[in-house]
Amino acid sequence: MSKNRSSDDGGKPAGTKKGMGGSFRSSRLRFMGLDSDDVVRAFFGGNATLAIVVLVLIMFFLFREGAGFMGQNATELVTYRQSGLEYVDYMRAEVDTFHELPRFLTDVESARIKALMADGMDLKAAREQAKSLHELTAGLRKIVRPLDRFVDGLSDYAIRMRDEYKTGLNKAEERANFLGDAEKARSRGNADKAASLEASGADVKVVGVDFVQKRRYLLSMQPEYLRLNEDLRAGITAMLDTLPYDDPVIGRKMTRLREKAASFIAYTHQTEARLANWNADKPVPFLYRITDFLFGRRWITNSFFQDWYGVLPLLYGSVLVSVIALLFAVPLGVAGAIYVNQFSCPQEQKFIKPYIEFISAIPSVVIGFFGVIVWGQFVREASGWSIFSWIPGFPIAERLNAFTAGSLLALMAIPTIFTLAEDALNNVPKAYKEASLAVGATRLQTTIRVVVPTALSGIVSAVLLGFGRVIGETMVVLLCAGNRIAMPDISEGLSAIFQPVHTMTGIVAQEMGEVVPGSIHYRALFLVGTLLFFISLLINYLAQKIMRRYSIAEK
């Protein structure tokens, strides 16, 4: 081995030495005026430039595709308003809000049956016992039915109007394409082709939709709506009088229901006012086209009614999963780094360091698969153990949830945090430690009071980079986070971490395959990508900033 190397070394210097001194040697190979050193330099420089150029191109592509969202969203929102979908949506929101009342009653009934069954009653008898509640719920649902049907009818009307309008737009574009091609063919002197293209263009039937006229029907239904609303309120009030407020078991819940019903009745009045003030031609505020994305609480795609691209539930999911991951990864990673750097003997170091770094070699899809098959199931089973029964929300229903995904993602953050934190600890000047020991501090005191505080900036940036690693991770969250797109229910409190969530990376991976390039959905996904890009950029920037600002010069 050593023999080989020496012969290699022996061969090279001879060549290079001669080459260096011999720029005047005529035999030196030159290509386009460059000698070999220049070529080598150009090769490395070129690679660096190429990498930068590709990155810039990717960024440009990302921004360009994402930026188109705003214009399209403005058009969508105008159509939403013009076609009267917004008008109908107010009524739909009212009906949806109403359904919280029977849902609440069902929860009461469910709890009642559960309590009875816990006392040893069987399901049938318990249901029989709670029958009055069940009938009450059914009665409540019946009250809203006429309004529900009425709103459904109006929805269908508005949807049809919108779809006709959109088809009309596409057809108009198709015809314009034909006519444009015909124009081109004519200018090239191909009259036959131009004529046939023109004929095809003429075949495309464009049906325009007169929104003003079609909306008139929607608006003419307002008195009917007011009448149904009045009936609904009367129905609710009549029902409230029959509730068993004095019942020792459910009386309190009934009072709560009465409060809820009162706030719903107030809501119906608000809706009426909104409908009365509704104006189809009110312009959509300019900023709304982007705030609708950034602060929107609904991500609903492929809906028959109206698609919404609000990133908030996805952002929430991404952040929640990442925070859970960091809750595990920070103590483990940082403590591990401190131990390895300060306390362990060399043999331990030799074992622990590569071992932890090895974790990052596990492909994320394998971790995700493990999560689906083993870990999620285990988490759900463990949540049923009696020692955990004090935790709110336990036992959990869903095995795929934010906790399952977050705890697995911790595995991917640990190597990043560990390695970088260990580097930071290593960078603490030896003199600090020695000085501390020299004045009589123990090893533990030195570590806690001197070494760790000195390395703190590095550790914080390690944690930030770990966060960046986790928030950009896709496979594990796609498989294990449960894919529920909803804002968290605040009333659930901490148990929200055991609820399924959907993430920004997950949604891009899941929906990219189905979108038609150039559509608003496609652009919304790019905008999600852009947002992720900015989040990562911010995290990395902060990490570097903290590192530079607070780090101690080694010299």
Added chain:
Amino acid sequence: MFRKTIATIALAALCAGASAEQTLVIKGSDTLGAKLVPQLKEQFRATHPDVNFEIAAEGSSTGISAIIASTADIGMSSRPVTEKEISQAALNGVEMKSIVVAFDAIAVIVNASNPISELSADDVYLIFTGQVGDWTSVGGQPGPISVYTRNTASGTYKDFQKLAMNMDDYAPSSQKMAGNEQIASEVAKNPNGIGYVGLAYTEMPGVKVVVIDGSTPSKASVQAHAYPYARETYFLVNAKKVNPLAQQFIDFTLSAEGQQIVDAVHFVPVN
């Protein structure tokens, strides 16, 4: 010598080109692409051994957009193409043609331990739109309902909205799973779970098919149009430019032999 080499290379390129033409790209519905089309492919290759298949099953919308973008010879879809998509295709110079190849029924499944075995169509509507959130409301054991649906790329997602949900949006609390298999396995492991799958997946262990308004999804009930959640499944082609090989494959699917395979993988034959 030199000329000979060039000629050989050209010939090789030509052969490569010719054999590339023998590749049939099929994209779209997971319902069709998981079992039916691969099985059809196997049988088809018995008579056409030199044909290569490229099958990607990621949801009906992917199949439709593949036909619009001309990146597939055949699109698979478990839902009808919408008016919007047809006009979008026309914009790209594609004339979308759909061919019914089989019927499929969507079965509603619950966990095998769930005491409920029958639901009304109205109950199903209430459950999937999230208007009821507890099994108590539909006569079951108390407990919050966990709703599992397909994700938005799936034709089943939209079809179910149309067939069972009066085109309303899904409950925000529903969880979007990537495929039939995932829904079935989640429902099998969650005593409070409910979901829907294609007929082929109803025999997974741990799940139970729910009778809807007294009708069970089966070949007979679907062909008799008695079961409410049944639908047609389609192959899509660009009628302006049909690959002859694709046409042969479609003809094979519709032949008696092809329809036998349809039956064997738990779809319902068209006749």
